[in-house]
Each structure stands twice: as structure tokens, then as C-alpha cells.
Amino acid sequence: xxxxxxxxxxxxxxxxxxxxxxxxxxxxxxxxxxxxxxxxxxxxxxxxxxxxxxxxxxxxxxxxxxxxxxxxxxxxxxxxxxxxxxxxxxxxxxxxxxxxxxxxxxxxxxxxxxxxxxxxxxxxxxxxxxxxxxxxxxxxxxxxxxxxxxxxxxxxxxxxxxxxxxxxxxxxxxxxxxxxxxxxxxxxxxxxxxxxxxxxxxxxxxxxxxxxxxxxxxxxxxxxxxxxxxxxxxxxxxxxxxxxxxxxxxxxxxxxxxxxxxxxxxxxxxxxxxxxxxxxxxxxxxxxxxxxxxxxxxxxxxxxxxxxxxxxxxxxxxxxxxxxxxxxxxxxxxxxxxx
Amino acid sequence: xxxxxxxxxxxxxxxxxxxxxxxxxxxxxxxxxxxxxxxxxxxxxxxxxxxxxxxxxxxxxxxxxxxxxxxxxxxxxxxxxxxxxxxxxxxxxxxxxxxxxxxxxxxxxxxxxxxxxxxxxxxxxxxxxxxxxxxxxxxxxxxxxxxxxxxxxxxxxxxxxxxxxxxxxxxxxxxxxxxxxxxxxxxxxxxxxxxxxxxxxxxxxxxxxxxxxxxxxxxxxxxxxxxxxxxxxxxxxxxxxxxxxxxxxxxxxxxxxxxxxxxxxxxx
Numbered sequence: 388x389x390x391x392x393x394x395x396x397x398x399x400x401x402x403x404x405x406x407x408x409x410x411x412x413x414x415x416x417x418x419x420x421x422x423x424x425x426x427x428x429x430x431x432x433x434x435x436x437x438x439x440x441x442x443x444x445x446x447x448x449x450x451x452x453x454x455x456x457x458x459x460x461x462x463x464x465x466x467x468x469x470x471x472x473x474x475x476x477x478x479x480x481x482x483x484x485x486x487x488x489x490x491x492x493x494x495x496x497x498x499x500x501x502x503x504x505x506x507x508x509x510x511x512x513x514x515x516x517x518x519x520x521x522x523x524x525x526x527x528x529x530x531x532x533x534x535x536x537x538x539x540x541x542x543x544x545x546x547x548x549x550x551x552x553x554x555x556x557x558x559x560x561x562x563x564x565x566x567x568x569x570x571x572x573x574x575x576x577x578x579x580x581x582x583x584x585x586x587x588x589x590x591x592x593x594x595x596x597x598x599x600x601x602x603x604x605x606x607x608x609x610x611x612x613x614x615x616x617x618x619x620x621x622x623x624x625x626x627x628x629x630x631x632x633x634x635x636x637x638x639x640x641x642x643x644x645x646x647x648x649x650x651x652x653x654x655x656x657x658x659x660x661x662x663x664x665x666x667x668x669x670x671x672x673x674x675x676x677x678x679x680x681x682x683x684x685x686x687x688x689x690x691x692x693x694x695x696x697x698x699x700x701x702x703x704x705x706x707x708x709x710x711x712x713x714x715x716x717x718x719x720x721x722x723x724x725x726x
Numbered sequence: 727x728x729x730x731x732x733x734x735x736x737x738x739x740x741x742x743x744x745x746x747x748x749x750x751x752x753x754x755x756x757x758x759x760x761x762x763x764x765x766x767x768x769x770x771x772x773x774x775x776x777x778x779x780x781x782x783x784x785x786x787x788x789x790x791x792x793x794x795x796x797x798x799x800x801x802x803x804x805x806x807x808x809x810x811x812x813x814x815x816x817x818x819x820x821x822x823x824x825x826x827x828x829x830x831x832x833x834x835x836x837x838x839x840x841x842x843x844x845x846x847x848x849x850x851x852x853x854x855x856x857x858x859x860x861x862x863x864x865x866x867x868x869x870x871x872x873x874x875x876x877x878x879x880x881x882x883x884x885x886x887x888x889x890x891x892x893x894x895x896x897x898x899x900x901x902x903x904x905x906x907x908x909x910x911x912x913x914x915x916x917x918x919x920x921x922x923x924x925x926x927x928x929x930x931x932x933x934x935x936x937x938x939x940x941x942x943x944x945x946x947x948x949x950x951x952x953x954x955x956x957x958x959x960x961x962x963x964x965x966x967x968x969x970x971x972x973x974x975x976x977x978x979x980x981x982x983x984x985x986x987x988x989x990x991x992x993x994x
Contacts, residue, residue, distance in 0.1 A: 515854030701971045709979055
């Protein structure tokens, strides 16, 4: 058995590691504050937000307004742009001294980068890429729900003996909490020392396409391999539907559209009212990203395609025949409404 | 500059499209699934081979699994790797990411000094991407995850990589030795080199290690070394869908669809 670095009876508090860029939180960080608040209310613990930044001007009040009881604010020039080792140093040292029960991070690129490092440093269990988080009624343990092989298998993972219980959560899984400006709490500025040895990795430059966030889309048009790169057609459809545009992994890997629009296991979990899926076969790794949709429409020339198993309305036909007709019909529909 | 030595971690996974779910036992049925090298791990190997072409040096392959997995390592040797190591022992089984990364890190230590550890960014069956950072922490070296371009600069002392972020990218430099995980499809893995094929398949030695060969701490391996437990397994709730097929000509289908989705259409 792996021994905990501190006893579970001494462990207290739910911590959320917050990511932010350009003075704004990542969506998943807000989602974690919302769910963390609910979990903390269940267990009767405090919700603590971890905020690392270059200059200390970061978002502490916002974190309190979104549900934290307490903000630990660490600032140091080496924390202004995320690299693994300075952040791992600060978070691990805080955990070892303050002994939280649970640590939650977003399953973003950098959230996963940090979580994997921390779990080994702290010799504890990490439930990665959760699609739900609950407190087990009997044991009081954090239960993370994860999917295996796309959506085929759901497993509940727990970390009974070691602390903190760590989990990363995929963006879009939890609802964003409402900001309450009247909420108050305490902010503690943490003195940070980062050894020279942790500062050898350098980010030379960053380029951000202002990322599109499809997790909040109400209507979503999604293209897969069958679109054969013709995303111009899908854009017209999306415009006619007043929808956002998403894509399967194949379409993104082909370079047809940006990575931020990827839906599925390695992309975003979406929950639109209407998802219109065009030319996607329906691999489990993809459908996990749309299964929470209210209504799913699938268009695919192969009547045996698995996508039809998970769709409400199925059109087994050539997308290049159907979509122009659909766009025309939608334009008529919208014009009719306006008139 | 010392001769560069890359170690590529390869995971053999069941082809995910061939894994089915037994609805009675609610377990994964891998019996009909063939295996393959995890796809991004092939891109990691290709990245290492490209560096070897440019800077010389050698490449070792490391994997974990039953002895018959040596055939997958031989494919890597035929592509251009120089040595292969397979960690094969029942005590490695049932490992979560903590125990897996510990075992692999110990395998790497046993292989010897390295300049770069190459991994795929995540595995198709686990897909959590937590093992590469774990290996880096056990070995106390820097990590560069989700790399889409990798080069060695500064007289072979620094790894420069492009990392793909959610909404953009960054260019990052890390001193060697380090661990890098590469994204799927960042390159086109090369074909087997037929001049190496016979050697790789028949003559080359794949070193097979049991836990005891490496004097590993068994309490850190497999199930015993895994702090997480699977508390329950279920077939995912399949939301009941209508699965209603719309018929007719393309135009009729489009018109029928509009009738169905009218509640979700909105002007504005």
C-alpha cells in the first residue's frame, strides 16, 4: 500500500487550482469553483482557491465571488507564464504544509501537465479527466467518474488512503456558477521562494488565437471526415442556424479547422440544445462530447454508421446533397420569420 | 557534446475500434481486438528518429507488457531504433499512473543515461496523459508536454519545442536531459527499413526484465503501488434517443428535418 504523506484524519479542505490568462479565468476554473462549492457544502469543509500569478494583481475577489471561502495568492516573476516546475513547487509546498483533503484541477493542457507532476511528488492518487465528481455518502471519499474507451464504460475511481485526493475535470462538464459580488472571504498572500533549479525552462513566446469556447454553445454544427475539408459549406449552415461550429478529431487533425473546436474525448464536452453532426461516423471518443445534447441530428451517407445509434433524427444521405437543401430551407424559414 | 541517447516509451494498446462491451458482464471485451502501438507513441518514435538523423546518437525503446509484445519493439528496431527493453512481470499489472510512471522511470534508470525521453501525449485506452509528467518527476528532470514540434538546439544541450495550448501555442526551451510528450499526427511515421528488417525480427536482442531484475520496490508496483481504486464500473448510461430516420429526396429530408428541429431555431 502507498503511504500518505500526511494522515487522512489530518486532511481538511477542498482546494481548486485556478488557471487564468489575460486577467480572465479559464472556463473550467469557474466550473470547478462551482462544483467545489457544492462538494464543500456537502462535506462541511472550506473551499480554497489557489491563485498563482506573476505580480499579485490576479482575480482574488472574483474567485471569492464565484464561491471560494479563501484565496491563497502566490506571486513571483517565475509564475507569470506557466511552466511546470515553479507551479509544482509552490502548490506542492502549500499542500505539504496545509494538508488539504482534495485538490481539483482543470483537465486543460497545463492543468494535466501540472497534475501529473504533482501526483508523483505528493505520492498520491490522481483521477484524471473526470466527467463527474461526487462525495461518496458512506466513506466520504471523493468519487471521480471517468469514461473508458470513449463513452462505453463508466468507472468510479476513488483514492482511499493517500491525501490529497486529486482529480482533473474536463472543461464543460460542470455549470459555471453565478458571480455573487456580495460574497466575501479572506485572501492570504503567500510568500514564495522558487529555487533557481526550477527556473531553467523558458517560454520564448506565446501566440493565442483568441480561443473559441464551444462548450457554451446553444446550437452546434459539427463536421467529421465525411465533410472532406469543405468547412465553408458547414460555415454557411452554421450561419443559417445561428450556430457555433465544431469538429471531430479527424477534421482537426486534417487541419480543416482549429483545435479549439474539437469535440470529444480529447476536445470539449458540449451540451447544446441542438447538435447537427455531419459526416462523422460516431466513434465513442467523439460521441462522449455530444451525449449531453438535448437533440442530436446526424447526417451520414452510411446508414450503418454508429452515429445513428445516438441521434434523434437521422438522415442517411450524401451530406453534399442534403446540406445545400437544408441551408436553403433554413434561409427561407428565417426570412419567413422575420417577414 | 556527448552522443545523444533518446529513449522512446511505447505502449501497446488494443485497437479501440475493436474493443466491444459485454453487456452482460459490463466489462470490456478485448478478446477480439488486435493490438497496436499507441498511435502518438509512433509519432514520438518518428520524432526521435528524425533527431537521430540530424544529430547522430542512438535510440532505445522501452515498453511494459507480456513477453509477446517483443514483436512490437522489433518493429521499432526495424524502423531505426538501436536497442529494445521490455519490462514484463505480473507484478506490474493493475498499475495506475503513479505505479506505471514509477516502473517506467526505473526501467529508464536501468537503461542508463539519456538526453531525451520521448512519449506519446496520451494513450488511446487511458487518454489521461499523466504518465509522461510522472516519469519526469520520478527522474527529477524537466518535462515538455503536448509538443507538436521538437528540435535540439544550443550544441545539443537544449530541447526547443512548440506546445499546443487550448487556444494557441507556445515555444518553449528546456535543458537536457528532459521528458517530452508529443501529440498525435505531428509527423508521418516512416516505413520499416527493409535492410534492418531481418536483423530486427531475428537477430536483435530484446532485453526482457522482470521486477526482480531491476531490484524494484514491489510495494510501489502494480495494484499494491496504486493509490487509486476502481470503486465501480458501469456501462455508460446511453441516453435514449429517438433514432428516427427521415426519408425522401435530399430536399424532402431537409424540409422534414426543419419541421423536427423548429423548436430550436431562433432568429438573431
